[in-house]
Amino acid sequence: MKTLRFLGITLLTVMLAVNFTACSDEEESLDLNSLEGTWMLIHSKGWELCSNAPEKDEWDKDYDFSTLNSDSERIIITKIADNKYSFSFGYYTGTNWYNEPSTTGTINGQTAELKDSPYYSNPVIESLTSDRMVVRVTYNEVSTGEEGHYHSGDITNTYIKK
Template sequence: MKTVRFLGMTLLMVLCAVNFTACDNDDEVTLDLNSLEGTWILVNSKGWETSSTGSGEKREWNVTFNPDNFTGGNPDDAIGGSQRVIIEKISENKYSFIYGEYTGYDWYQEPMKIAHINGQNIIFENDIYNTSIEYLNNDKLVVKNSYSQGYFSTEYTNTYIKR
């Protein structure tokens, strides 16, 4: 009887040891940056921002765009027409980003921004936003942006498809 009890307790201890072994879930996502270069069209922007007046008012949005019709959007939303970004590699982990917005008949292009990519983080030169790549493959790019200073805070995620 003592042998059965000893074996039972041993088995119980082994099961407890196996159940309390944790998996390391903090692994950094490895991105294939070869997929990053190209022209990306915004298909969804979802996020929120707080009022800069200090009222604490929080405005949320979730806007979807048709990648074949760039005039979508709503003037009451955070974004009017569709947006695009053209990304080109300059050197190892250094890229140029040219953002643009469709104005109804043509693309308005902002000046080029230079960024270094460190893991999932996109570090733009002279920029105040925290930007990271949440997902990247040959056809889809998901970028998260956040910023907070004083009364104003914002966080949004933009989803792009490659064209």
């Protein structure tokens, strides 16, 4: 009986230790050596809701970056200084690449803190390897105009390095 109780207590202790370890509130730090380069969108899943649209727009879509088309998107990330990067977001117009004006930013934990970006508000890099990056953006914006428009969404994009 003592052996059975001892095994039960040991098993309970191990389970509690695993649960406490798995529930850390700290953000995982990224190996930023892989961040610099050209990243092509291969998958996007998410939703957007706008006050001027009657329904929530939802999608779960794969993209083939090897055949450029109007759905092709990329991010070019260039290191400027220690923990300071240039981010250039672009999409294919059907004949050439259109790049939005570059923005600069830093990485704090897993969050990219972008300066003056009209499109992405502090995206979170959920995972980063030498050839794959998963980025999540959540936003909830309300305009200050007379009509009080709102725009909210939750988007997870997967990129591969070209």
